[in-house]
Amino acid sequence: MTESYxxxxxxxxxxxxxxxxxxxxxxxxxxxxxxxxxxxxxxxLIKEYAKGKIPMEDPLFLHDEEWYEERDIALELNTxxxxxxxDGHVVHTHEGDDYExxxxxxxxxxxxxxxxxxxxxADGVHHFWTFQDARGIADHAEESEKGIVVGAGLLGIDFAAxxxxxxxxxNYLMRGDCWWRYALSEDGAGIIHDALRxxxxxxxxxxxxxxxxxxxxxxxxxxxxPNGEEFEGEFVGVSxxxxxxxxxxxxxxxxTDDGIVVDxxxxxxxxxIYAAGxxxxxxxVILEExxxxxxxxxxxxxxxxAAKNMTAADGEAEEFRHVSSYSISHFKxxxxxxxxxxxxxxxxxxxxxxxxxxxxxxxxxxxxIGGVLIGDLKLQSVFKRxxxxxxxxxxxxxxxxxxxxxxxxxxxxxxxx
Amino acid sequence: xxxxxxSGRHAHLSxxxxxxxxxxxxxxxxVDQLDDEAFDQFRGLVDGDTVNVQPAEEAPFxxxxxxxxxxxxxxxxx
Numbered sequence: 001m002t003e004s005y006x007x008x009x010x011x012x013x014x015x016x017x018x019x020x021x022x023x024x025x026x027x028x029x030x031x032x033x034x035x036x037x038x039x040x041x042x043x044x045l046i047k048e049y050a051k052g053k054i055p056m057e058d059p060l061f062l063h064d065e066e067w068y069e070e071r072d073i074a075l076e077l078n079t080x081x082x083x084x085x086x087d088g089h090v091v092h093t094h095e096g097d098d099y100e101x102x103x104x105x106x107x108x109x110x111x112x113x114x115x116x117x118x119x120x121x122a123d124g125v126h127h128f129w130t131f132q133d134a135r136g137i138a139d140h141a142e143e144s145e146k147g148i149v150v151g152a153g154l155l156g157i158d159f160a161a162x163x164x165x166x167x168x169x170x171n172y173l174m175r176g177d178c179w180w181r182y183a184l185s186e187d188g189a190g191i192i193h194d195a196l197r198x199x200x201x202x203x204x205x206x207x208x209x210x211x212x213x214x215x216x217x218x219x220x221x222x223x224x225x226p227n228g229e230e231f232e233g234e235f236v237g238v239s240x241x242x243x244x245x246x247x248x249x250x251x252x253x254x255x256t257d258d259g260i261v262v263d264x265x266x267x268x269x270x271x272x273i274y275a276a277g278x279x280x281x282x283x284x285v286i287l288e289e290x291x292x293x294x295x296x297x298x299x300x301x302x303x304x305x306a307a308k309n310m311t312a313a314d315g316e317a318e319e320f321r322h323v324s325s326y327s328i329s330h331f332k333x334x335x336x337x338x339x340x341x342x343x344x345x346x347x348x349x350x351x352x353x354x355x356x357x358x359x360x361x362x363x364x365x366x367x368x369i370g371g372v373l374i375g376d377l378k379l380q381s382v383f384k385r386x387x388x389x390x391x392x393x394x395x396x397x398x399x400x401x402x403x404x405x406x407x408x409x410x411x412x413x414x415x416x417x
Numbered sequence: 418x419x420x421x422x423x424s425g426r427h428a429h430l431s432x433x434x435x436x437x438x439x440x441x442x443x444x445x446x447x448v449d450q451l452d453d454e455a456f457d458q459f460r461g462l463v464d465g466d467t468v469n470v471q472p473a474e475e476a477p478f479x480x481x482x483x484x485x486x487x488x489x490x491x492x493x494x495x
Contacts (some may be wrong), residue, residue, distance in 0.1 A: 023433075042445070042446075044445070044449055044450065045445065045446075045447050045485060048485060052447070053437075053438070053489075054437075054438050056438070056440070059438065059442050059444075059445040060445070106454075130424040295449065296447075296450065297447050297449060297450070297452075325449060326449060327448055327449050327486070329447070329448060329485060329486045329487050330487075331487060332487055332488060333487060334487060335486065335487050377460065378460065380454060380456065381453040381454075381457050384453060385453075
């Protein structure tokens with residue numbers, strides 16, 4: 001009997017899973033369902049499109065419709081899944097169509113969260129997730145002069161970069177006293193603040209948004225922060241996080257906890273249902289606890305691992321074992337990467353090497369679990385390898401801050417995996 | 418501006434910074450799409466460091482590919 005696989009979501013996790021499923025199961029029926037109106041595109045690079053640096057769309061598509069046809073994969077665009085029936089192994093859509101599955105992958109990602117303040121849905125207030133969002137942002141940014149950015153994290157800084165690239169003079173409203181305060185100290189964040197100012201984006205600390213101001217046509221004209229200070233701006237970018245798309249799972253019995261809970265094999269608590277990508281709270285075998293990750297490489301690998309396990313015979317499951325990385329490439333000559341888990345852990349070390357070079361590393365139970373490098377990325381792969389090898393670094397953590405650290409300086413052997 | 422090269426038994430890799438993405442670009446990737454080995458090789462090309470030689474078919478880049486990092490770099494494979 002022919003196996004049937006259904007994938008909900010056509011981001012990089014879903015796309016990677018579709019490719020792997022076809023490789024692992026040449027004769028299976030495979031269906032990809034997405035509520036977007038276009039096939040898989042490069043979600044990392046649409047920020048460059050919004051900045052105006054990549055003016056053409058074609059190179060940003062990773063799969064066209066022919067890609068699916070050539071692999072005999074059914075692609076259902078503009079299709080919303082309303083609910084799933086785990087007992088009957090059926091997916092139901094808004095048009096009344098049913099898709100039966102032997103194994104199902106949920107890779108629906110998230111939707112940008114709105115600020116819970118007045119006028120947060122006004123014209124000119126942008127959220128950034130899809131290619132369609134990027135097109136709207138590009139069009140509006142091109143004609144804007146003053147901007148406001150909200151969300152002091154890895155996604156919010158994309159809006160700051162868009163303002164910088166488009167010549168929009170902007171204020172970047174942050175609730176705390178530095179950018180990405182969960183992973184950076186003031187030393188590290190200070191380097192980013194200087195880089196933002198060079199883009200004509202001014203960080204504003206101990207701020208945020210109390211409400212947005214609009215004109216009579218409903219177009220945003222500014223924001224008032226909790227201190228009562230008003231900032232002008234007809235272009236507003238908000239990135240304060242994602243709400244994961246799990247509404248259609250209500251009643252399915254699938255365990256959720258700010259995302260879908262999966263084990264190291266990407267399987268949920270419900271038989272034959274897997275999840276991959278941003279939406280998962282996965283068991284990290286290196287960290288030895290559940291974790292989340294929004295990086296491209298993590299989603300791509302999770303999709304591939306899930307697909308292999310959807311088709312694997314009993315006892316041949318592959319575990320997800322990966323150290324991710326996420327770069328910010330907006331600042332000329334100032335590379336930035338975070339890797340692993342830089343916002344958690346029980347210990348950390350950091351050092352500033354110059355006005356543009358800084359390093360912070362996080363540890364758990366004596367092992368390296370993550371970090372942030374600013375200015376010099378030469379040790380990125382080395383640190384990721386140390387994490388993968390789970391080296392016991394007790395008594396040697398400071399060695400990792402040596403400017404010219406090399407693996408050979410460590411006494412700790414790699415742990416047997 | 419050429420910023421780095423590496424020569425191999427069958428491949429000669431070079432990367433040069435470009436201001437814009439050429440209209441005829443065949444492949445376009447962000448640096449986060451490179452695996453660790455490719456990233457180290459890319460960083461070497463950009464920095465002008467010595468990069469391990471390799472046969473062309475094993476190069477982790479396509480000829481003409483543009484890699485997006487803190488600048489845009491076009492990789493040439495000869």
